[in-house]
Amino acid sequence: MRELSLHILDIAENGITAGADCIQILINEARGSEDLLTIVIEDNGRGMPAEKLQKPTDPFITTRTTRRVGLGLSLLAAAADRCEGKLEIETESGRGTRVEATFRYSHIDRAPVGDMAATITTLIMGNPQVDFVYTHIVDSEDFVLDTRDLKEGTQDQSLTDPVLIFHLTQSIRDSLNKLARGNRKSEGTEENHG
Amino acid sequence: MAKLTIDDLKKIKEETAKSTSLREGGSTVKITVHMGTCGIAAGAREVMNALMEELAESDRSDIRVVASGCMGMCSSEPNVTVEIQDSEPIVYQKMESNRMRQVFKRHVLLGEVQSDFALGKM
Numbered sequence: 001m002r003e004l005s006l007h008i009l010d011i012a013e014n015g016i017t018a019g020a021d022c023i024q025i026l027i028n029e030a031r032g033s034e035d036l037l038t039i040v041i042e043d044n045g046r047g048m049p050a051e052k053l054q055k056p057t058d059p060f061i062t063t064r065t066t067r068r069v070g071l072g073l074s075l076l077a078a079a080a081d082r083c084e085g086k087l088e089i090e091t092e093s094g095r096g097t098r099v100e101a102t103f104r105y106s107h108i109d110r111a112p113v114g115d116m117a118a119t120i121t122t123l124i125m126g127n128p129q130v131d132f133v134y135t136h137i138v139d140s141e142d143f144v145l146d147t148r149d150l151k152e153g154t155q156d157q158s159l160t161d162p163v164l165i166f167h168l169t170q171s172i173r174d175s176l177n178k179l180a181r182g183n184r185k186s187e188g189t190e191e192n193h194g
Numbered sequence: 195m196a197k198l199t200i201d202d203l204k205k206i207k208e209e210t211a212k213s214t215s216l217r218e219g220g221s222t223v224k225i226t227v228h229m230g231t232c233g234i235a236a237g238a239r240e241v242m243n244a245l246m247e248e249l250a251e252s253d254r255s256d257i258r259v260v261a262s263g264c265m266g267m268c269s270s271e272p273n274v275t276v277e278i279q280d281s282e283p284i285v286y287q288k289m290e291s292n293r294m295r296q297v298f299k300r301h302v303l304l305g306e307v308q309s310d311f312a313l314g315k316m
Binding site: 115 | 202203204206207227230239242243246247249252259260261262
């Protein structure tokens with residue numbers, strides 16, 4: 001996949017297929033000396049069956065019935081692997097699954113994070129019954145979006161109005177730009193001091 | 195913490211809630227964007243975004259958009275299924291944003307099936 005945000009969309013959809021009603025997505029960009037990109041996708045679905053957990057990234061072990069191969073986790077594992085990172089999966093039957101992928105931030109093969117605003121609003125639009133908590137950290141700054149906050153206090157529990165989605169996409173995009181810019185500015189001042 | 199946009203969004207949400215409550219009623223059109231690994235890798239997210247934009251412009255509240263998994267026809271992804279009440283569902287194949295816009299404007303709004311892009315009837 002061209003962007004890591006597409007992997008995130010894919011793994012989050014897995015969680016929804018597993019019956020989750022809340023998906024938590026964390027992106028942590030430690031651009032400094034740590035040089036580490038961490039992506040965590042956590043769901044409260046039914047968890048993975050034991051057979052799958054023994055070899056979660058084997059594409060030929062899949063719970064689906066539409067075809068015999070499942071590539072989502074295998075692709076993410078391969079993406080992390082080629083960037084000196086790794087994929088870790090924790091799952092508990094009936095409680096959910098947690099997928100954590102790490103990458104060396106500056107690795108030349110690391111795909112860009114990509115359009116997270118599009119990923120998040122695509123998830124919201126396509127799955128109105130599911131809540132999403134999205135946290136994006138860049139060094140010391142962070143951005144948090146919790147769809148439960150947006151639903152709170154209003155009678156209408158869905159966020160799928162297309163006009164709302166349109167504004168939501170814009171505002172996530174703006175916030176993420178600010179997040180990236182804010183850090184660049186602080187890096188700049190550090191350089192000045194140095 | 196950059197959280198200032200939430201209040202703005204709530205305002206927008208309240209405003210849109212008012213206008214949609216006036217146009218209440220069940221949905222008569224269901225558009226399914228298939229978002230398995232195969233669909234996503236082939237560009238389903240861009241298709242979904244184009245669809246959201248068209249929907250925002252259309253001022254129609256009876257159209258429901260859902261994301262679903264792979265149908266098992268990975269080679270023809272991204273697939274989109276359009277189901278209009280009282281007519282047969284149509285599956286479109288190899289969609290991209292411009293095709294999605296055309297299908298939305300012609301098929302969903304005007305009822306003209308775009309058979310050039312159709313995979314078949316379900």
